Amino acid sequence: MRTDTPVTIRRQNYLPFPYDIVAVELEFDLDPASTLVRSRLQLKRLAPGPLVLNGEDLELLSVTVDGQSWEGGRYQLDAQTLTLDGLGDEAIIEIASRCRPEANSTLMGLYVSNGVFFTQCEAEGFRRITWFPDRPDVMSRYTVALRADKQRFPQLLSNGNLIAQRDLPDGRHEARWEDPFRKPCYLFALVAGRLTWRESRMRTRSGREVLLQVYSDPGSEDKTQFALESLERAVRWDEQRFGLELDLDRFMIVAARDFNMGAMENKGLNIFNAAYVLADPESATDANFSAIEAVIGHEYFHNWTGNRVTCRDWFQLSLKEGLTVFRDQEFTADMMAQELDAQAAASARTVKRIDDVVTLRAAQFPEDAGPMAHPIRPDSYQEIGNFYTATVYEKGSEVIRMQQTLLTPAGFRRGLDEYFRRHDGQAVTCDDFVDAMESVYVQDHPGRGLSVFRRWYSQAGTPRVKVSLDHDAARQTCTVTLEQRCEPVGVERLPGAPTKQPFHIPFAIGLLDAAGKPLPLRLASEAETRDSLLLELTTQRAQWTFEHVAAKPVPSLLRDFSAPVIVDYDYTDAELALLMKHDPNAFARWEAGQQLATRTILAATRARQQGEPFSLHGEFVEAWRAVLTVPGLDAGYRARALTLPSEKTLAEYMDQVDPIALADARHETLGALGRALAADWRAATEANQTPDAYSPDPISAGRRALKNLALAYLMAGSVEGAQQQAQAQYQGARNMTDRMAALSTLVNYGEAAAATAALTDFYERWQDDPLVVDKWFTLQATARSTTVETVEGLMVHPAFSLRNPNRARSLVFQFCLNNPIGFHRADGSGYRYWAEQVLALDALNPEIAARLARTLDRWVRYVPELSESMRQALQQVRNHPGLSRNVTEIVSKALEIAA
Structure with missing residues (x-):
């Protein structure tokens, strides 16, 4: 895992592997301290060259070719490869080796967690x-054979279908599994241990009966019902929406307590972080339930978009991940909208779209502007683990969504059908996917293609679209001009990088009159009028002229976030307030409020920096009041519309980030709105009480979201009676959503004694539930009063372990990423703490360490008194002997490539 000189791997250097590994037989004699693995590979030569096999931290015992033992002189062995030369056109290779799962803290390969093999x-x-x-x-x-002690490891699971099982001497047993489909080795999986499970049977649309199972720790089976129901919904949805049927006799999900990722789509045997499986109303929040459904959908949908058709090489990662994120987003939106009337369903879909865009802007937009910026199909990497990024996943999803927008949903379905017709069972590229989509696009748009659109795959950065509006009162026309630019980012800033070309940007637009009424849009070249129009910007600059526009309108721009771009338009505050109150496009209405809030908070930040007083503009307060009180909006949408932009999102609008001034300004704005609208917030808490019987459905979840947001505003504003209200809600809560919301307000805005008492009570109630204890750590890590010393104290708590990724994320990551007050102290103590934890994690789990290392990769954007301390911390990590490739790549690029 470690090297002093990381090697850069380039997409252009791809060469096919010279052998077809037709069949693989694996035998495991499982022992936590030392597991014996025998492999039998059936090979056919495809091209000249030696057989080069990868291996890491393995003890090689023997190599046999066509039944003959090969001595050490007949192969070459080093720390990472085993090379066999002189093979015939066909060969059977048998290899015996040992690995040590119990000592494997990287959680990559075969490891042991809580007594279970994963x-x-x-x-x-x-x-x-x-x-x-x-x-x-x-x-x-x-084909896989698993053998282990039956008492310690009664469940033996692997990919595909169970074909045989038997008892062996000495209290051991064996299970044999066969996967009928070809797959790459990254989709291999085994699980062995003492597990409980919940299962159901269902019939696919072709009439086959299939078995669905969810496995977890003994005693946690009562928390897997929602996961199983989510899996059932995902199976049905993929059949109905895309005609894709489960192709195995069974599909299994297993929850792991120690897991680097959210989940993994191994063929037929998905291994999940327990956080995305286990839930009940007493221990999981609405957000937890939503995430479980989304992640289970995501991993199941990989069965086709990732497993049946997989990646040719890791540069094509977005081929499966961007596409599958898009599919899970659509699944979640459909699940939220089901069984609702048309208006409520549309609102639920908008809420989902808002949540996805908030995630994109908080995680991917900063990445797109930093030293690790890369296209959704990167051209090079040093460590592939560093490219499981928001760009590949979330921006990749937006690129897929734009293709659906351009083709229409029906056209996109035809394109996906063509993709599977061409490539089922193959390892392919992003270009192969776009080729399938283009074959449909050109049928519906003769003379046009997707050649410009393909630049989304090869160019990094977030395009900016400048919008100009020219109204001609005499002719009653309105001309809209769109002009795009995308500055070089990341390695594009280095000498020799190619000049960036315009993107193909679908840009949805509407126009409102001065009273907020939508105007019918008609281009000069068309007879049909529409309330909303999709403009396609494929050049640097383009214009469109609309007729019969009597007065200068207010534009509603990038409706439904039709492209992952930044819009530059010089709105007045009054125009934003009008859009916030009246825009019929719910996403654009939310966006107007976010822009208005951003202006307000940034103005408050400047005032704090200059030592000047600041007060909220009355127009902003009244716009907020209108959304809170106007009839016709559901609670879930109001909660999103009235949530202030996060510090991460706001920081992207600052030339030099002053995180403490920004956090204080946002806090001050929150409190001022709490006081200014106190009566309305109180009314919202009363009007949005939910029944005692908990349900995570979108209507109930929306009411809880608005009620708890109102409580946060009241607490931030120190409104009389708010603390008593929060304490009463904490004590009387009948679900974890309400309990956590009340506890959060006490920790962040309440009196210290009340916060301490509530935190103590919370831990005493939930100390035996690891996922809830993670929440306890997170609340303290992100509290405004928390310091480095506080976090260091929590690290010696008996419940904390740096070896557990969930626990490390809940405390160390949350403090470094989401506590601007405590982390960015002027004395640099937060950055020194960060360096210590990156190095400590790197010795245990380089993949997790690299994710923490990303915290400071945009150090040059901060005010000088902070950026120099950040640079020193980065340099400290970079100079550490034996640093992993994972962390080396992150800190080196952060230091060498100016953001």
Whole structure:
């Protein structure tokens, strides 16, 4: 895992593997301290060259070719490869090796968690299990035999279908599994241990009966019902929406307490972080339930978009991840909208769209502007684990969504059908996907294609679209001009980088009159009028002229976030307030409020920096009041519309980020709105009480969201009686959503004694539930009063372990990423703490360490008194002997490439 000189791997250097591994037989004699693995590979030569197999932290015992033992002189072995030369056109290779799961703290390959064997092979973990060509374009049929002590490991699971099981001497037993489909080794999985499970049977649309199972720790089976129901919904939805049927006799999900990722889509045996499986109303929030459904959908949908058709190489990662994120977003939106009337369903879909865009702007937009910026299909990497990014996933999803927008949903379905017709069972590229979509697009748009659109795959950065509006009163026309630019980012800033070209940007627009009424849009070249129009910007600059526009309108721009771009238009505050009150496009209405709030908070930040007083503008307060009180909006949408932009999103609007001044200004704005609208917030808490019987449905969840947001405003504003209200809600809550919301307000805005008492009570109630204890750590890590010393004290708490990724994320990551007051202290103590934790994690789990290392990758954007301390901390990490490739790549680019 470690090297002093990381090697850069380039997409342009791809070469096919010279052998077809037709079949793989694996035998595991499972022992936590030392597991024996025997592999039998059936090979056919495709091109000249030696057989080069990857391996890491393995003990090689023997190599046999066509039944003959090969001595050490007949192969070459180093720390990372096993090379066999002189093979015939066909060969049977048998390899015996040992690995040490119990000592594997990286959680890649085969490891032990809570007494259970798990695997994680994506991206390059299979090489830690046995010697093999660890690359996604080598697809094989797998048969797996698992042997272990029956009492300690009664469940033996692997990919595909169970074909045999038997008892063995000495209290051991064996299970044999066969996966009928070819797959790359990154989709291999095994689980062995003492587990409980919940299951159901269902019939697919073709009439086959399939078994669905969710496995977890003994005693947690009562928390897997929602996960199983989510899996059932995902199976049905994929059949109905895209005609894709479950292709195995069974589909299994297993919850792991120690897991680097959210989940993994191994063929037929999905391994999940327990946080995305276990839930009940007493221990999980509405957000937890929503995330479980989304992640279970995501991993199931990979069965086709990632498993049946996979990536040729890791540069094509967004081929499966961007596409599958889009699919899980659509699934969640459909699940939220089901069984609702048309208006409520539309609102639920908008809420989902808002949540996705908030995530994109908070995580991906900053990444797109930083030293690690890369296209959704990168051209190079040093460590592939560093490219499981918001760009590949969330921006990748937006690129897929734009294709659906351009093709229409029906056209997109035809394109996806064509993609599977061409490539089922293959390892392919992003270009292959766009080729399938383009084959449909050109049928519906003769003479046009997607050649300009393909630049989304090859160019990094977030385009900015400047909008100009020219109204001609005499002719009653309105001309809209769109002009795009995208500055070089990341490695594009280095000498020799190619000049960036215009993107293909679908840009949805509407026009409102001075009273907020939508205007019918008609282009000069068309007879049809519409309330909303999709403009396609494919050049640097383009214009469109609308007729019969009597007065200068107010534009409603980038409706439904039709492209992942930043819009530059010089709105007045009055225009934003009008859009916030009246825009019929619910997403654009939310966006207007976010822009108005952003202006307000940034003005408050400047005032704090200059030591000047600041008060809220009356127009802003009244716009907020209108959304809170106007009839016709559902609670979930109001909660999103009235939530202030996060510090991360706001920081993107600052030339030099002053995190403490910004956090204080946002806090001050929150409190001022709490006081100014106190009566309305109180009314909202009363009007949005939910029944005692908990349900995570969107209507109930929306009411809880608005009620708890109102409580936060009241507490932030120190409104009389608010603390008593929060304490009463905490004590009387019948679900974790309300309890956590009340506790959060006490911790962040309440009196210290009340916060301490509530935190103590919370831990005493939930100390035996690891996922709830994670919440307890997170609340304290992000509290405004928390310091480095507070976090260091929590790290010695008996419940904390740096070896557990969930626990590290809940405390260390949350403090460094989401506590601007405590982390960005002027004395640099937060940055020194960060360096210590990156290095401590790097010794245990480089993949997790690299994610923490990203915290400071945009250090140059901060005010000088902070940026220099950040640079020193980065340099400290970079100079550490034996640093992993994962962390080396992050800190080196942060120091060498100016953001």
